Amino acid sequence: MSHFVLHPQLQQDSELVIELTLCEVRLINDAHYPWLILVPKVADIQDVIDLSEVQQQTLWQESALVSRALKHLFTADKLNIAALGNMVPQLHLHHIVRFKHDISWPKPIWGQVPAKAYIDADKITLINRIRTEIELRKNP
Amino acid sequence: MSHFVLHPQLQQDSELVIELTLCEVRLINDAHYPWLILVPKVADIQDVIDLSEVQQQTLWQESALVSRALKHLFTADKLNIAALGNMVPQLHLHHIVRFKHDISWPKPIWGQVPAKAYIDADKITLINRIRTEIELRKNP
Numbered sequence: 001m002s003h004f005v006l007h008p009q010l011q012q013d014s015e016l017v018i019e020l021t022l023c024e025v026r027l028i029n030d031a032h033y034p035w036l037i038l039v040p041k042v043a044d045i046q047d048v049i050d051l052s053e054v055q056q057q058t059l060w061q062e063s064a065l066v067s068r069a070l071k072h073l074f075t076a077d078k079l080n081i082a083a084l085g086n087m088v089p090q091l092h093l094h095h096i097v098r099f100k101h102d103i104s105w106p107k108p109i110w111g112q113v114p115a116k117a118y119i120d121a122d123k124i125t126l127i128n129r130i131r132t133e134i135e136l137r138k139n140p
Numbered sequence: 141m142s143h144f145v146l147h148p149q150l151q152q153d154s155e156l157v158i159e160l161t162l163c164e165v166r167l168i169n170d171a172h173y174p175w176l177i178l179v180p181k182v183a184d185i186q187d188v189i190d191l192s193e194v195q196q197q198t199l200w201q202e203s204a205l206v207s208r209a210l211k212h213l214f215t216a217d218k219l220n221i222a223a224l225g226n227m228v229p230q231l232h233l234h235h236i237v238r239f240k241h242d243i244s245w246p247k248p249i250w251g252q253v254p255a256k257a258y259i260d261a262d263k264i265t266l267i268n269r270i271r272t273e274i275e276l277r278k279n280p
Contacts, residue, residue: 015276046218047219048204067189071189078224081225082224082248086245086248098226100239
């Protein structure tokens with residue numbers, strides 16, 4: 001059995017926010033929307049059902065935790081959740097906070113507009129806010 | 141508390157395959173890809189985390205059941221799973237079987253090409269095949 005290694009494309013596009021039991025939670029470097037991915041730290045997984053049943057339960061618990069944190073931090077109009085993976089096959093679960101005034105609304109975000117990189121200071125602040133909110137909800 | 145009523149847009153775009161404990165499983169009328177939606181039969185739900193914890197568990201169990209059925213029936217290159225709901229706010233969970241030779245690959249399917257309606261006989265055959273496969277896996 002091989003060892004989990006984050007896909008280089010995900011490594012390049014995102015930055016670690018927090019390590020949960022199953023997943024790395026990472027911020028995508030696109031200032032258009034607060035956009036996280038959850039990446040289960042399990043090798044050779046492409047689809048959700050490739051995980052064991054226990055791992056799937058943990059994945060969805062961690063997804064709900066992240067969703068509640070995002071919902072609390074941002075006054076979102078909608079939360080988009082998706083496991084696509086046509087380009088990067090390693091399983092990663094998108095969590096994107098959507099606003100009626102965002103640049104791609106109401107379309108799904110993929111392929112709409114090029115990513116807009118964060119200013120470094122803004123990214124660090126945002127990562128810290130999200131990490132703190134997840135930590136709080138993890139240990140209430 | 142209001143009563144669950146399927147959103148008219150989902151009603152128009154899809155046809156019932158099978159009723160599960162929590163969700164209606166419906167086939168989207170687009171012959172480009174085998175494309176199901178799971179719609180929890182609960183009123184006033186927009187995001188997954190609006191469901192109770194028990195309902196969320198059931199949702200993901202039913203999602204895994206449908207995913208396994210689709211994976212068995214089709215030699216898919218990828219399964220796309222998504223809860224978007226920017227257009228139709230009623231929670232519905234997409235399950236789309238993707239092939240490297242499909243018309244939108246590798247892009248997400250939304251907004252790529254107009255839907256291509258099934259020929260009626262093909263749709264009935266497909267719905268029956270999917271229903272049978274889900275029934276088999278529900279009661280092994």
